[in-house]
Amino acid sequence: DAGVIQSPRHEVTEMGQEVTLRCKPISGHNSLFWYRQTMMRGLELLIYFNNNVPIDDSGMPEDRFSAKMPNASFSTLKIQPSEPRDSAVYFCASSPGTSEAETQYFGPGTRLLVL
């Protein structure tokens, strides 16, 4: 299996620009998670989906952030407009089911730098 695929791996943009991060989960997995990792705040869950439906978006920092999952094999996280404080590594993860003890499989991450 190819694992969770994220693109781009690196993104450098200027403040005010729109940024779109993409994720392809492992085939057959029912849940998808978006995380943000920074030195100051550690690893934070932004939003997660079950069967393409957003279940909990309480971690989304503000209205500038939005996430979609139009089908089982694709999700996007969009930041518009971007700000320097959005600079971080963004991870997508997927898991096979919906139980509490499910393993989450992480992608390699997208390193975002907003200038």
Next chain:
Amino acid sequence: GNSVTQMEGPVTLSEEAFLTINCTYTATGYPSLFWYVQYPGEGLQLLLKATKADDKGSNKGFEATYRKETTSFHLEKGSVQVSDSAVYFCALNQGGSEKLVFGKGTKLTVNP
């Protein structure tokens, strides 16, 4: 709310040394507990997990026991290798959902 507290890093050890990384948690009910590892430039991957009290998770020589009485899930390895150099995250699920709450991470460096 639920939370995880890990020992502060970084931790630097010589090869074949004994490793302990402390993890304690606060949670309602009986969460599942996890250790994830992040190698440089990669995403996190599951190292081991335990789903109920007194369970021991183990993988690649690492072990951790779910201690309900001390609300702890300390990670141990008897003899570390250079290839174990990574950041280690303790995590718990929030009961009734799939949400994971992560500790801050502990960076381990193993020198030859």
